[in-house]
Amino acid sequence: MKHFKILSTIFVIAFLFTSCNKEKRLEKELYKQENYKIETLAWVKTTQVVDGNEFPEVFITSGTRANAGIVNFFKDDDGYYEFELDNDLIRKRDFSWQVEDKNTVSIGEASTSIFSAFSDILESGINGEEPEFNLSTEAFAFELTKGSGGRHTIEGGGAIQAFTVDTDVLSEQYTYVITMTIKED
Secondary structure (H helix, E strand, O other): OHHHHHHHHHHHHHHHHHHHHHHHHHHHHHHHHOEEEEEEEEEEEEEEEEEOOOOOEEEEEEEEEEEEEEEEEOOOOEEEEEEEEEOOEEEEEEEEEEEEEOOEEEEEEEEEEEEOOHHHHHHHHHOOOOOOEEEEEEEEEEEEEEOOOOEEEEEEEEEEEEEEEOOOEEEEEEEEEEEEEEEEO
């Protein structure tokens, strides 16, 4: 019985070590190669425009691109991507990434921006006008699935929401569903 416990313990430790090695292998592969070219990118964009007078307007567009950009993975679980979805949006962003298992990596980024000069707000207030104020919030998340031959698939999407005060358009929301294939550069 004592030998069985020892062998069982050794087996469990060996199994855990092998599992961790497979995850580390994918991590090292990504940051060792570092630069990946986006071979293909497919997207669906839903645009919702809301103003104070009417019901929301919804538009759906889609497209594909070849050689759409780059994805870089760095050793410290950070990365950078640059790709063009349509004529309206070129994403150039830093992201964080984490190996989930031997075949899967999570990728995510988010940001909030406020566009309004303080002097414009003061000047508008002094003149008794409504100041123009813009707020933009963005969040994108993806999942990389390991492929073969140096190719991987990235699927996910995100949303951009913009609010504007002192115009006819009060808010615009863009939602993207994105699939891309990346290849070692």
